[in-house]
Amino acid sequence: xxxxxxxxxxxxxxxxxxxxxxxxxxxxxxxxxxxxxxxxxxxxxxxxxxxxxxxxxxxxxxxxxxxxxxxxxxxxxxxxxxxxxxxxxxxxxxxxxxxxxxxxxxxxxxxxxxxxxxxxxxxxxxxxxxxxxxxxxxxxxxxxxxxxxxxxxxxxxxxxxxxxxxxxxxxxxxxxxxxxxxxxxxxxxxxxxxxxxxxxxxxxxxxxxxxxxxxxxxxxxxxxxxxxxxxxxxxxxxxxxxxxxxxxxxxxxxxxxxxxxxx
Amino acid sequence: xxxxxxxxxxxxxxxxxxxxxxxxxxxxxxxxxxxxxxxxxxxxxxxxxxxxxxxxxxxxxxxxxxxxxxxxxxxxxxxxxxxxxxxxxxxxxxxxxxxxxxxxxxxxxxxxxxxxxxxxxxxxxxxxxxxxxxxxxxxxxxxxxxxxxxxxxxxxxxxxxxxxxxxxxxxxxxxxxxxxxxxxxxxxxxxxxxxxxxxxxxxxxxxxxxxxxxxxxxxxxxxxxxxxxxxxxxxxxxxxxxxxxxxxxxxxxxxxxxxxxxxxxxxxxxxxxxxxxxxxxxxxxxxxxxxxxxxxxxxxxxxxxxxxxxxxxxxxxxxxxxxxxxxxxxxxxxxxxxxxxxxxxxxxxxxxxxxxxxxxxxxxxxxxxxxxxxxxxxxxxxxxxxxxxxxxxxxxxxxxxxxxxxxxxxxxxxxxxxxxxxxxxxxxxxxxxxxxxxxxxxxxxxxxx
Numbered sequence: 001x002x003x004x005x006x007x008x009x010x011x012x013x014x015x016x017x018x019x020x021x022x023x024x025x026x027x028x029x030x031x032x033x034x035x036x037x038x039x040x041x042x043x044x045x046x047x048x049x050x051x052x053x054x055x056x057x058x059x060x061x062x063x064x065x066x067x068x069x070x071x072x073x074x075x076x077x078x079x080x081x082x083x084x085x086x087x088x089x090x091x092x093x094x095x096x097x098x099x100x101x102x103x104x105x106x107x108x109x110x111x112x113x114x115x116x117x118x119x120x121x122x123x124x125x126x127x128x129x130x131x132x133x134x135x136x137x138x139x140x141x142x143x144x145x146x147x148x149x150x151x152x153x154x155x156x157x158x159x160x161x162x163x164x165x166x167x168x169x170x171x172x173x174x175x176x177x178x179x180x181x182x183x184x185x186x187x188x189x190x191x192x193x194x195x196x197x198x199x200x201x202x203x204x205x206x207x208x209x210x211x212x213x214x215x216x217x218x219x220x221x222x223x224x225x226x227x228x229x230x231x232x233x234x235x236x237x238x239x240x241x242x243x244x245x246x247x248x249x250x251x252x253x254x255x256x257x258x259x260x261x262x263x
Numbered sequence: 264x265x266x267x268x269x270x271x272x273x274x275x276x277x278x279x280x281x282x283x284x285x286x287x288x289x290x291x292x293x294x295x296x297x298x299x300x301x302x303x304x305x306x307x308x309x310x311x312x313x314x315x316x317x318x319x320x321x322x323x324x325x326x327x328x329x330x331x332x333x334x335x336x337x338x339x340x341x342x343x344x345x346x347x348x349x350x351x352x353x354x355x356x357x358x359x360x361x362x363x364x365x366x367x368x369x370x371x372x373x374x375x376x377x378x379x380x381x382x383x384x385x386x387x388x389x390x391x392x393x394x395x396x397x398x399x400x401x402x403x404x405x406x407x408x409x410x411x412x413x414x415x416x417x418x419x420x421x422x423x424x425x426x427x428x429x430x431x432x433x434x435x436x437x438x439x440x441x442x443x444x445x446x447x448x449x450x451x452x453x454x455x456x457x458x459x460x461x462x463x464x465x466x467x468x469x470x471x472x473x474x475x476x477x478x479x480x481x482x483x484x485x486x487x488x489x490x491x492x493x494x495x496x497x498x499x500x501x502x503x504x505x506x507x508x509x510x511x512x513x514x515x516x517x518x519x520x521x522x523x524x525x526x527x528x529x530x531x532x533x534x535x536x537x538x539x540x541x542x543x544x545x546x547x548x549x550x551x552x553x554x555x556x557x558x559x560x561x562x563x564x565x566x567x568x569x570x571x572x573x574x575x576x577x578x579x580x581x582x583x584x585x586x587x588x589x590x591x592x593x594x595x596x597x598x599x600x601x602x603x604x605x606x607x608x609x610x611x612x613x614x615x616x617x618x619x620x621x622x623x624x625x626x627x628x629x630x631x632x633x634x635x636x637x638x639x640x641x642x643x644x645x646x647x648x649x650x651x652x653x654x655x656x657x658x659x660x661x662x663x664x665x666x667x668x669x670x671x672x673x674x675x676x677x678x679x680x681x682x683x684x685x686x687x688x689x690x691x692x693x694x695x696x697x698x699x700x701x702x703x704x705x706x707x708x709x710x711x712x
Contacts, residue, residue: 053396
């Protein structure tokens with residue numbers, strides 16, 4: 001228990017849980033990478049379940065659950081449902097949890113690979129043959145993008161929850177971030193294929209700032225025109241390379257998953 | 264934590280002596296805490312004798328070796344980085360060295376220097392994470408570093424500051440700390456300016472002092488008196504403490520080139536784990552990681568690091584896995600000093616990468632990840648596409664040694680209460696800083712249908 005300064009109303013410390021499914025651990029590590037804020041964070045919220053960091057487990061229910069990783073096994077389907085039941089607010093963090101991650105490449109294996117254009121949904125013979133985002137199985141209250149997430153955005157999500165406000169996370173394209181940094185457009189000036197125009201902002205345009213094209217760690221932005229950017233890529237790349245560009249960490253995210261072959 | 268106690272509650276009397284009993288005790292820790300990824304531990308004790316000790320890895324496989332097929336050689340560093348968020352640099356380095364091997368190119372000069380420097384950053388970050396946040400709470404009796412911070416605030420804060428410094432080195436060179444974006448086959452997309460790195464020098468000096476104090480503190484901890492005769496395996500380089508280059512050597516006569524790895528080391532599948540076990544042909548388990556590197560490369564450490572290791576009485580050889588925390592701390596100190604030296608030497612190069620085009624070739628790469636050697640092999644076709652990939656991460660190499668430790672260690676402490684024994688055994692596993700996320704992704708069986 002702690003008192004809430006001004007009003008004098010005592011309120012319970014919120015309980016936070018961190019869950020892992022199929023992933024690389026990088027997104028939950030981002031929380032431990034908040035070296036300057038970690039102890040402060042631990043003062044304001046009870047870290048009740050976070051196996052990577054602590055062996056003590058406080059029983060649920062939890063006020064906020066951060067979920068890393070994608071669902072790839074039947075057991076994990078059951079587990080995510082349990083997590084949902086014990087969580088008041090569930091946030092999926094990172095490309096695995098929001099789009100199925102790089103392991104979702106297996107979702108495409110049933111199709112005739114890169115060479116047939118299909119706007120179809122992949123056929124799932126067995127859920128175990130797919131890697132899917134958390135939102136395919138349970139209701140998700142907020143999705144934080146990135147491979148990995150931006151740790152300051154993660155902090156923003158947690159503190160927004162504590163302060164009962166909407167997280168201030170922009171969903172426009174990466175180009176806006178690039179412009180704000182005064183970067184010269186790498187695609188226009190140097191002819192380097194860049195996914196910035198169709199990519200969700202959040203990383204602060206690191207790749208263009210290091211003079212390489214964005215490869216879309218954050219997945220599609222809110223309103224993307226994939227067909228149009230594909231046309232532009234055709235001046236620079238062959239068809240297979242274009243498809244590979246979309247087949248990475250957010251391959252299964254709409255509308256990236258529809259890029260198969262361009263006629 | 265799913266601590267399921269065995270059928271027999273306690274097996275020892277007040278004096279700690281074992282009572283005669285014919286009952287069996289089983290210990291299961293369903294979810295190991297403070298390790299990276301998902302694993303479990305199982306120990307079976309019958310009549311006071313340990314019968315079985317297993318490290319189970321059930322983290323779902325992610326089949327990276329399959330995804331890599333059909334990708335361009337240049338994509339390997341970014342794709343393999345995603346195997347592990349804790350040591351992405353290691354994956355990027357092993358893959359770029361393998362691609363450069365396939366192309367018959369050796370990269371030197373400032374590019375080589377920057378690679379070494381960014382690796383220093385990863386060692387500092389990853390080791391500090393393990394020493395301060397994951398391992399030290401065991402020694403001081405806390406469930407987590409956050410609990411530990413209540414009574415040891417400065418220690419945790421200083422540890423976090425060291426960790427941040429490692430991350431900052433990675434971020435300046437790599438663009439961000441997890442899955443850096445600036446590393447490519449042949450070099451970097453952009454070379455940092457001298458002043459960007461030089462601004463770290465003051466903090467490196469400060470961190471060095473911090474680590475010297477912390478090593479003194481760690482040396483005074485109580486360590487179980489547990490030693491085994493291990494085969495240590497690490498890279499060995501003529502002039503340097505190894506990061507990216509060297510021969511693969513052991514204290515029992517192994518001395519091979521990186522390309523000979525698969526001739527001498529085999530992987531076996533066991534039914535209870537999603538990770539393959541490695542062993543040296545004709546012998547058995549071996550150990551990679553900080554202790555192995557330290558024992559095989561002690562002479563290449565800076566004089567200042569050696570003098571501290573003498574002061575604390577560790578000397579040039581360590582075969583107590585619990586003291587890996589000391590060795591990690593010494594390696595942090597080494598990496599801090601090395602980073603300082605490299606930054607002072609660094610001049611921004613005109614060419615930040617060399618064109619590399621492997622074609623119809625096989626490439627081998629092996630570098631020293633924080634947890635030990637990480638081996639990559641790629642078969643590249645005539646168009647520069649990956650036909651086959653093989654990756655052997657350090658944790659799967661250590662699995663067999665971890666289980667053997669567990670087996671002997673549980674026997675050693677068989678008289679402890681269940682709760683204490685479980686904690687001790689968990690600690691024995693954490694000695695290796697096992698990265699289960701890494702180890703799991705290589706299950707070969709039944710790759711996609």
